[in-house]
Amino acid sequence: MIVYILCFILFQVGLFGILTSRNIIKIVIGLSFMEFSVYLFLVLIGYIENASAPILTGNPAQTNFVDPLPQAMVLTAIVIGLATKGMLLTMAIRIYKKFGTFDIRKVTSLKG
Amino acid sequence: MHNLIPLFIVIPLASAFLVPVIGRLIKGFSKIITLTAFLCLLLLSLNYIFLSDFSPIIYKIGGWEPVENIPIAIYLVLDSFSIFMLCIINVMAFLSALYSVSYIEKYTGINNFYTLLCIMVAGLNGIVLTGDLFNLYVFLEITVIASYALVAFGTEKEELEASFKYQVLGGIATAMILFSIGLIYWYTKTLNIADISEILQTSEDHRLIEFSQLMLIAGFGLKAAIMPFHGWLPDAHSSAPSPISAMLSGVVIKAAGLYVLFRLFFNMYVISFDIGVLITAIGTLSMVVGVFLAIGQWDLKRLLAYHSISQMGYVILGVGMGMLILAKNGNKTLAALAIGGGLFHLVNHAVFKGLLFLNAGAIEYTLGTRDLKKMGGLYSKMPVTSVTSLSASLAISGIPPFNGFFSKLIIILAAVQARFYLLAVLAVVVSIITLASFMKFQRYAFFNTSAPKKVIKEVPLSMTAVMIFMAVLCLGLSLLILPDIRDSFLGPAVNVLLDTTNYSTVILGN
């Protein structure tokens, strides 16, 4: 049980980072923390003790596999996470060019 | 016709990736292929209204049949609620693409615009069709990544800031949704929505499931911009190019936010009174607070964006009241009335808010400003824009011959009959404030005498045609109040939400 709680703590560390840091790059890192905690959680819920990797080798003696579905989910989620991170960092570079700073407090052209 | 369901996803994806390959060689190819693809989707989705006998069509991707009644394949499910949403999505997508033909000329990178628009529509169709929880997440991400890029399409200061804000909040929502999907999978060991529903109905209440419900409300609430999570919406919707604002406000917050919330909380989870109270409360809150935030705005598109929050509140209020009545085992016809009012307002809002954003785009196209104080006297210069925006403004404020009146009337009637008198009074008050706010828009933009010095003329034909068509649609959708038309389009969608357990039995039975 303790590992799941640690996952959730990692999730909240990421959220804390997003809410408190002022630097755009640090916000992106905080977002990554949140996503990685979720990936870790997904892998953990598919884990079974003393089970082997879910690869069919044609050997009938192996019957005890870990759950492959969360692993497939995590792989897909990592690919999606790559796309979002790429977008975010591109935005960060463009914001740096337009505003000349990474400080989120100075990026205030929108009001109301 | 059962084999054609994947085409809703294949056609926009294929056109999205044909655009950068062939569009680079042939000028104008991107517009033609996008419009053709969207027209095909439009005809396909309208076709299903007339074809369907209201029983869901189930499509197993890859042809994997269930083993021992455990579904293995990813299911695509086309039931009446999906058809209802598909029609809204594809009609709005086609009209926005047609409007973009002239509007987008001022930007560079037209091919990229059409690619992203096609990807967004593919994702939206996927969200509405899929019957698998993780697949839903994937399509959701496809949609929102495309819309992040489209919000920042102008790459000016405001666009970049809005898009960054949207992305950070969207990223938090994504993490919460994925976490919640993980929790549900942990508890039920399956991802098929129908299968999960069956397991949850037979098992006892568990803390994990309650926790996952709250995480889902937070996650999809962020995507739908309901009140405590609304911070990104006014920035993102006002900074995007106008056809994209119409898509975002008219379709994306509904399909990616509200549709999923309604689908999961009615058809997957067991309906609980507490969640009904929570959903109704946040609906009422966003209805009231959104309109008060809107009234002080002078930026036209920002004003419209705040009204989106408020009008979404009406939809959530209607459906939430239906949920409360169902959870208390109350009168089913009353629940049907409330849910029907909510869904009716959903389709109406897609049309009139889309039209208002297109009007704002037309004004910005000719005048180059969104500030209401710098407009005036446009009534004589831009007659089409003026008349269509007047009809949309009357529709959103609930003036009788237009569609907005009937949906608000149904919601208020349902609230009175279910004895939620406070909610009924609030709905009327919010409607009056909406009217005041749109009077301001009409007066400053069109009927003010202080005309700007610039020589201005009406926008090109493709833009006016779309606006006129949508204004006619604003009037025409009032016909949904007639029983015959209602029973073929709106009624079946309401029944899907009303028969909460029917979804899983039908799907697992096939």
Add this chain to the structure above:
Amino acid sequence: MSPIVKKVAQLMVGIIFMYGIYIIVHGHLTPGGGFAGGAVISGAFILLVLAFGSNVMNLKSREEGSSVVESVAILFFLLLAVLAFFIGTTIFFSNYLPKGNIGELISAGVIPLYNIAVGVEVAAALFTIFLALVIYKEEIST
């Protein structure tokens, strides 16, 4: 970059490239597959650009090429999936080729073909992202 870096990069690139191809074509047998192999292949290209450098114009033409390759790979993937409509069954994404035996390189029907399409797609996409960021940085600094 110094001659040492250039020489080592030259020697390593072929091996990295081959390793990426190995991961892609064994995707249905071992862990890995299209995404992992594609990422390795794009690493080989990125190593070459980092070691040898290039002027902006050259990079731009390469970026156009890689983005076309990316789109074509996605279209190939989609074509493989849509072909299932017409071949044998009328079901989207069905596996219409003979399955073969477990553990052999040529087995599992269309899945290796999907893997190859994904591998090319990911390699081209990651390389495009890298080039876009490099070009943008060059444009800022000049």
